[in-house]
Amino acid sequence: MxxxxxxxxxGRPKAPFEIVERPMPTPGPGTVRIAVQAxxxxxxxxxxxxxxxxxxxxxxxxxxxVAGVIDAIGPDVTNWKVGQRVGVGWNGGYCxxxxxxRRGDLFACITGQVTGITFDGGYATHMIAPISAxxxxxxxxxxxxxxxxxxAGITTFNALRNSGARPGDxxxxxxxxxxxxxxxxxxxxxGFHTVAxxxxxxxxxxxxxxxxxxxxxxxxVDAGAExxxxxxxxxxxxxxxxxxxxxxVQGGLAINGTMLVIGAVDSLSVSPLPLxxxxxxxxxxxxxxxxxxxxxxxxxxxxxxRSMNETFPLERVEDAYARMLSGEARFRVVMTIA
Ligand SMILES: [Zn+2]
Ligand SMILES: [Zn+2]
Numbered sequence: 001m002x003x004x005x006x007x008x009x010x011g012r013p014k015a016p017f018e019i020v021e022r023p024m025p026t027p028g029p030g031t032v033r034i035a036v037q038a039x040x041x042x043x044x045x046x047x048x049x050x051x052x053x054x055x056x057x058x059x060x061x062x063x064x065x066v067a068g069v070i071d072a073i074g075p076d077v078t079n080w081k082v083g084q085r086v087g088v089g090w091n092g093g094y095c096x097x098x099x100x101x102r103r104g105d106l107f108a109c110i111t112g113q114v115t116g117i118t119f120d121g122g123y124a125t126h127m128i129a130p131i132s133a134x135x136x137x138x139x140x141x142x143x144x145x146x147x148x149x150x151x152a153g154i155t156t157f158n159a160l161r162n163s164g165a166r167p168g169d170x171x172x173x174x175x176x177x178x179x180x181x182x183x184x185x186x187x188x189x190x191g192f193h194t195v196a197x198x199x200x201x202x203x204x205x206x207x208x209x210x211x212x213x214x215x216x217x218x219x220x221v222d223a224g225a226e227x228x229x230x231x232x233x234x235x236x237x238x239x240x241x242x243x244x245x246x247x248x249v250q251g252g253l254a255i256n257g258t259m260l261v262i263g264a265v266d267s268l269s270v271s272p273l274p275l276x277x278x279x280x281x282x283x284x285x286x287x288x289x290x291x292x293x294x295x296x297x298x299x300x301x302x303x304x305x306r307s308m309n310e311t312f313p314l315e316r317v318e319d320a321y322a323r324m325l326s327g328e329a330r331f332r333v334v335m336t337i338a
Contacts, residue, residue, distance in 0.1 A: 007124035008317040009059040013051025017123070017317045018059075024126065026072070031128050032080050033072040034088065037143035039122030040065025040309075041324040041333040042151045043178075044090070049321070053117050063122030064090045064115040065150040065334070066129075067143035077131060085137040087297065088115050088122065089150035091289045093132035106132075106289045122147075123317060125337055135293035138301045146297055148178070148307040148332040151287060154296040156183035156237060159260045159285040160190060163235035167191030172223075172233045173212075174249055175240035176203050179262060181331045182307060183237045184210040189303040195233065197223045197249060218245065227252025235260060243268045253280045260285045309334045 004021045011018055027033045041063075047053040048062040066088040073080055080086075092113030094101050100108040115121045115133060137146050149157075156179055165171050171192035173183040180198070187194040188211025195214040196207035207215040214230070216223045227233045232254025238246045243265035250259055250271065259282045261268070274280060288296075299305065308331045312320035317335065324333040 005124060005126040006314070007061045007120065008314060009061045009120075009123075010049055011059045013058070014049070017321065019315065019317070025128050027074040027077075027128050029074050029076045031074045031130050032070045032077060032086075032134060034066065034068040034086060034127050034129055034134075035071040036066055036068040036122045036124055036127060036337045038067045038147040038337060039063040039124075039335050040147040040151065041320055041335065043324065044151070045116065045321070045324075048117055048121075053114075056117060060117070061120035061123050061127070062116040063124070063127075064088070064092075064117075065147045065152070066115065066122030066127065067137055067146040067150065068122075068337075070134075071126070074131075080131060080134060085139065087135045087137045087146050087150045087293055088127070088129045088133050089135070089154055089290070089293045090114060090287045091133060092118055093130035094289065096132070107286050123314065123335065125314075133290055135290040135297065138297055140301045141297055144309060144311055144334050144336055145306060147334050148182075148309060149296050149300055150293055152178050152332055153182050153300060153305075153307065154293045155179065155262050155285070155287040156239070157186045157296040157299060158288040158292045159237055159262055160186050160192075160235065162285070163237070163258055163260055164256075165192055165234035168193060169234035170195060170227065170230050170232065170254065172197055172216075172227055172236045172249065172252060174198075174223075174236060174238045174245060175263065176207060177239065177241075177327070178329070178331045179239035181206070181210055182305065183239055184212050185305040186299075187237070188212065189299070189305060192235075193230070195227065195230065199245075218248065223249045224251030233257055237262065239263045241265060250274070250280075250282065253278065255279065257281075258283060307332050311336050313338065
């Protein structure tokens with residue numbers, strides 16, 4: 001057994017990544033050690049890289065799109081085994097004792113554990129994870145394919161399946177980037193009449209290839225009006241990084257329709273009258289917990305949902321991170337760990 005591990009850590013906010021050797025950690029009670037095989041790079045890793053999240057202790061290892069294999073378990077761990085294939089996402093586990101946990105809102109646990117933020121994440125050969133943060137990874141899924149599903153995937157999958165939309169309903173996905181290209185696939189496979197919305201005519205072929213029945217180019221048409229011609233959207237999954245784009249499509253909601261905001265834009269303008277008259281709503285959605293990740297991975301295997309990735313070795317973390325930040329990646333950046 002190796003006595004050291006390699007991590008790509010951030011020494012202080014906005015500092016470059018440093019690849020360092022650390023002593024191999026031993027998992028304590030309630031935790032497992034994971035030999036990381038792949039880790040996706042998410043835009044939310046900027047929280048750690050730039051110190052945008054309150055209370056981060058540095059040095060810190062980012063990474064919450066983790067896929068790997070358990071290689072050691074804590075002394076009291078009985079439900080996980082060495083050799084088991086697993087993933088870890090944004091939700092870094094929960095206590096099971098606080099009031100939100102007692103009400104079943106595990107995602108809102110007051111301990112606020114977040115992988116790669118409150119404890120070291122997957123930009124590493126190894127990491128320690130609380131067992132409440134660990135999801136089973138199906139055998140049929142390669143680690144680099146599973147990794148982006150642990151944040152971009154679960155967020156879109158879980159938002160859509162909790163949107164209230166039913167098979168056959170019109171569901172729109174706004175934005176065709178890292179989140180949107182998965183959202184369109186999930187929506188289509190869930191049996192929704194899926195409408196992809198983005199800017200420019202060039203994305204039409206991709207949208208159709210991903211499973212969209214209709215593509216709306218916001219440069220050419222009023223997407224809200226077009227959705228109304230289809231009967232209105234029971235749900236709009238708003239992944240875009242522009243508040244203006246989100247505000248512009250709200251007119252496309254059906255009666256009782258919901259716009260689920262998963263892109264963290266600065267602000268959003270809302271027209272109250274259509275909300276009131278049509279009992280429409282606009283709500284946020286947070287990814288989910290480990291069991292939701294498991295459902296995401298299983299659904300993806302069974303229904304052939306696949307993230308399109310650009311891969312880099314861990315040693316090229318700086319290039320990989322810059323590629324994610326550029327917004328040019330098609331569509332998720334994943335580091336593979338040898
Ligand atoms: Zn993320
Ligand atoms: Zn709790």
